[in-house]
Amino acid sequence: MSDRKSDLPGGRFVRWLNQDQDVLERQMIAAQNREPDSDEEMEEAWRRERFLEDQKEEEVVASRLEALNERKVPVIGRVVYMLGCMLICIAMIMLLLYTVTTLPGFGGEIDPAQNEVPRRYIEQGLQETGALNIVTGMILDYRAFDTLGESTVLFAAAMVVLFLLRLDPESNRYSTLAASIREEPYADTFYEPKNDSILQHTAKILTPVAFLLGIYVVLNGHLTPGGGFSGGAIVGAGLVLHVTAFGFEDIRRFFTYRTYQRTVVTALLTYAFSKTYSFYTGANGIESIIPLGMPGAILSGGLILLLNICVGFIVTCTVYVLYAVFRKGDV
Template identity: 45%
Template sequence: MKEWIRKWLNGDLDLLENVTDAAEVPDSTREELKEQKKEFRQRLYEKTNTDAAIQAERKSFYAIYRGIAVISCVVLIGVLLFTVANMPRYGVENPRTVEVVKRYVEKGLQETGAVNIVAGMILDYRAFDTLGESHVLFTALVCVMILLRLDKKTIRGGHLDDYYLVKQDTYFDVSKDSIIRLVGTVLVPCIILFGFYVLLNGQNGPGGGFSGGAIMGAALIMFSTAFGFDTVDRVFTRKMLMITSFVSLAFYSFAKGYVFFTGANGLENHIPKGTPGAILSGGLILPLDIAVGLVVACTMFGFYSLFKRGSIGGD
């Protein structure tokens, strides 16, 4: 048995003696951090310029890198030029554009049940495209969260150069102002109501998921500016944002996938279309609009919250 294990068993040795808790390390100032970074860069620079092995590796890496870059550029140019060469001539009628447009305009109302043909197009005929768009929003939110989210470990460990900048933001907090509180009290309900109107009327008039969601997200931002983030955190936590986004996107994917498999593009299916012009019409267009709107609202408020203070819902 080794010496230190016996000592540890006897209670003479404390293994955690030299390990300090991250909370006890004092924050170094910005100047110190800058100095350390500069020193580290200088050392790295000197080492990479003197080491022969690193030099050789770097040379071969750049040779391969340039070769791959040139090849991928040439391939991309070739593909794009080939596509352009195969495009229909400008001004000449070709069946691919004429027939599709004719079908959408003439039979759009009958086949999708939406008075607004644009909504019928983006959420019925071309719903796959909209599915991708809403997933792009969700992915962007996830990426911003990975990059900007400040958890407690980052702040406590002193790894953060701009911690002081983040703290400075609270000096200019306007949520104590009585003017903005009054404006928020009057405006936020109106904006949210208008957002619901635009969201629910997507199949009957201008509007739909993206614009309605953007208005609702703006209302949330207005609310958090007027009453502070603590008020929003009681309802709108990070968990709730994630659950809402996930449920909306999953519902969209499953519902539209089901429709695509059972009968897309105006084929018969058993989802009722309703009377055109009513709120509950257009088959799946209204639920899909609501799903898209929720994702957009969550994404907008998530962006604002992450950029403003580095977290959603206070954790």
């Protein structure tokens, strides 16, 4: 039984609890037995040992998962589980359909949505925000604080994915593992066809087109439908296209983890500061020095253009980073 316990992932803790073996004992013995030739070599050995330990732990977890998947469940239990699932699904669908039937009709005159707020947006939105596209005027002027929250949520999501999946090459514990994940036979992209010259020549033509299209959508956010979120997604798609054609080594020339951090943080701070200014002037009744411009021109709508660009940067970086992390475990 004790063997079984020590095989578990928490085995070290259990051993320490039972005082079978000191956690650090093995490492200390290993360190004593070893002639300290040089610091580097020792460090390398430690790392390798840790790497092997990690691998063993992973194997144990994988075998347990396999056993869990292969365990025999009685037929009745399976049937009950299936029926329960179906029941819950049908109940959810019924509940949602019932809710839909009680909703007010679309565009009716006595809807709760038809109050003074949208009337004000429609009637005075153009004068107050200077944006032809009323939706952009709403999300980046009247409700800009909400959009800042959205961008921050996006940033936080990307950050959490990075925390969970990224192996920092500079950290002590994972350095070997991180290096090995990026090197040849362990890399996720190792088996993929690379250097397809047809695809590369096409990507050379099409990536700038995708970038241009995305930038156009971002810059025209206050005139036509679109804006920071959709335009950023298109530019991110262009980056993904480039990566697919040329590989991750090529894109590391201009886009690394550091670039991501700096770009996104700068964009978020710019957004926050510029909006702080407009909130301050708006709340205190001070005349803003930013002109609204002629509606319909590209330089109009006050701060909306700047905010759109910031959101575009954030979305671009996040789209690309999520793709890279899920494909490769690194940026």
